[in-house]
């Protein structure tokens with residue numbers, strides 16, 4: 033099995049103890065139509081920071097929200113994926129984008145010390161801070177972070193299956209622009225992206241992906257909408273459900289020794305994917321399954337067992353949070 037040759041990238045050039053100052057260029061909604069969630073495409077000028085020219089598509093960077101946490105200490109760093117290609121939004125690595133989603137919930141008990149009857153509005157600290165920012169505002173950043181979720185050194189040597197839920201699409205925006213819109217010309221490798229969201233209106237960067245798919249015959253854009261009936265009248269689909277339903281189409285790509293599978297977004301999406309790969313006998317190059325599980329059919333394995341007993345190989349890259 034050919035191992036993907038990943039580039040060596042810079043890490044932690046800016047530490048949380050000495051964050052650098054980026055400046056907001058723009059901050060606009062990137063959902064499709066009128067969505068119940070709020071997700072922004074945030075563009076930052078990092079030209080005066082060590083991040084300039086030193087981030088890769090697939091990496092993330094840290095954000096430190098001003099003020100202090102309830103414990104009186106500075107807010108902890110939160111990570112946000114780079115949504116730009118390695119050359120940034122400006123072609124020179126001086127402008128980076130990301131895709132923050134407002135965390136808006138009702139409070140639910142997290143530990144024994146929390147009041148179980150407290151259901152007040154719960155607003156995530158950093159995501160709402162980022163979504164509130166306006167052009168010209170300053171942001172304290174750290175990073176870059178991540179050395180595995182990267183495109184290979186020779187992009188032409190591989191084919192790609194990109195699987196995203198929600199803001200997990202961010203790194204794939206950067207990677208797709210890198211693979212398809214490079215100055216040196218597009219790759220001819222096969223690339224399939226499946227974007228999973230609850231509703232059509234939650235699709236992110238949908239117009240861009242449709243345009244890329246129209247322009248490049250080797251790029252195939254699929255959506256898996258989980259809470260809407262399909263046009264066929266069938267129930268909604270998750271990302272793994274789409275692969276399962278169209279297994280003949282996807283088996284060609286997944287069963288090909290050049291392919292790398294990238295998974296980004298909700299932690300839970302890995303279980304459905306693992307089950308689908310194993311069910312269709314396509315897991316061999318992507319997963320190492322603990323012998324203790326193999327005596328029972330995959331349909332009986334719990335998420336916990338999958339988490340402990342199934343490890344992705346170097347051809348299945350996960351960035352889940």
Ligand SMILES: Cc1cc2nc3c(=O)[nH]c(=O)nc-3n(C[C@H](O)[C@H](O)[C@H](O)COP(=O)(O)OP(=O)(O)OC[C@H]3O[C@@H](n4cnc5c(N)ncnc54)[C@H](O)[C@@H]3O)c2cc1C
Nearest residue numbers: 111112113131132133137138139140156157158159199353
């Ligand atoms: C590598 C990486 C890349 C990421 N990229 C992105 C990205 O591109 N875009 C993006 O939006 N996010 C991204 N994230 C997630 C991001 O780092 C933050 O975790 C997210 O934005 C929430 O941060 P916050 O400060 O708004 O929320 P916080 O104030 O940190 O609140 C979240 C925490 O509160 C708790 N919580 C959640 N819901 C409730 C509830 N209902 N009641 C009580 N407690 C609750 C949970 O313990 C949770 O950890 C990424 C994470 C990683 C690790």
